[in-house]
Amino acid sequence: MxxxxxxxxxxxxxxxxxxxxxxxxxxxxxxxxxxxxxxxxxxxxxxxxxxxxxxxxxxxxxxxxxxTINESYFFRDKTPFDHFTEAMLPELMAARRLERRLRIWCAACSTGQEPYSLAMLLTERAAQLAGWRVEIVATDIATSIIDRAKAGVFSQFDVQRGLPIKYLMTHFTQEEDKWRINAPIRNMVQFRPLNLLRDFTPLGQFDIVFCRNVLIYFDEAAKRDILTRIGRQTQADGFFVMGAAETTVGLSSAFAPHPQRRGLFQRASAAPAPSVAPAPAFRQIAAVG
Structure with a gap:
């Protein structure tokens, strides 16, 4: 060349x-x-x-x-998923206890392990989320990767990387040498092709945005632009999650580090996160597919 x-x-x-x-x-x-x-x-x-x-x-x-780099695995880095169950969900369930709706966006979702990991964690809280409408929107620039994510078929190697055996036994079905994630989990995630450089306002507002390990490949101007636009589509008390080596500091005033959770960011307009009790249980959980 x-x-x-x-x-x-x-x-x-x-x-x-x-x-x-x-x-x-x-x-x-x-x-x-x-x-x-x-x-x-x-x-x-x-x-x-x-x-x-x-x-x-x-x-x-x-x-x-x-x-495009498409590296992904289930429950990657663990800490963001601990933040999800221990901080983000309790705080947002308390704040949304009247409207009972949560919207989550996984940007640059690759083959789907991240949104499917979140879906599995949500099913464990079906009692607390009964009657809630929970949406997981997952996007990636690569249409072929989106098609693979929708199919929900993973190799033995894929399911051995970070996936606890209890989830494999509960949420997957073996098909010869592959594992297909079961329909109830697949149907909780809406997969869509999306280029982060283009307009994504049609996606609407979100309570939680995961955008991990993708902006590190962009130049500073693109990072600033994307973070600004994500900020506009994150609720005033919403959360933003980046990769372990990434930060919004010096790039965006839309987000501020969470006061108790390293690596977790919250809309800058949000008050410091208090400790809250879990939201009350309702009768039925609705997950959008």
Whole structure:
């Protein structure tokens, strides 16, 4: 790959997906786009020329998906899920005890392990959430990845990474050498394709937003823009979760660190989080699929 071709790919990926490639990532481009070029019966140089011509939207999507990192596993990093059950849910259930509705967004959801992990945790609280309307919206730029997430089929390797055996036995069905997550959990999650660089106001307002380990690949201007727009769509007392190595500090005034929970952020307009009692139980839980 020539320096000119690589410079084009750097600009192209930044514009299409926000992904920033350093000068040391040329090998990654060659490794991931080489198979795409061969499938299209093109050389890598010809593939880049085709992209530059801008006449093949399907090829654009294929290239972006090939370069998008899709690493995910169940209950990844554990701490955010502890925050979810020990802080976010109790506080929001107390605050929403009259309207009895919660909306959760998992941005850059990859193959679905994060939203499915949240859904499994919610089912354990069905008694407290009876009568509530709980929505989990999960988005990713890659349509092929969204299709895989919707199917809810995982390999033995996938289910061995972070998934407690009790959840495997309760919420999955083995199909030959694969495991399919059962319909009640699948139906709790709405999967949609979405590019974070584009308008996402149609998604509406959320009480909790997970956006982990994706903004680290964006430049500072894109991070600021996305965080500002996520802030507008997070309720005034809502929560925001980033990856372990990420922070909103210095990038956005929309969120502030939670006073008792390291790595958890809350809308800056929200008061310091108090200790609260669990919300009362209702008769029926409604989960949107």
């Amino acid at each position: 020539t320096p000119t071709d690589y410079a084009f790919i750097q600009r192209y990926l930044k514009d299409k997906s926000g992904l920033i490639l350093g000068e040391d990532k040329r090998y990654l481009v060659e490794a991931r786009l080489g198979p795409v070029a061969r499938t299209a019966n093109l050389s890598l140089s010809q593939l880049i020329q085709t992209l530059a011509a801008g006449r093949d939207p399907a090829l654009d999507q294929t290239v972006v998906e090939a370069m």
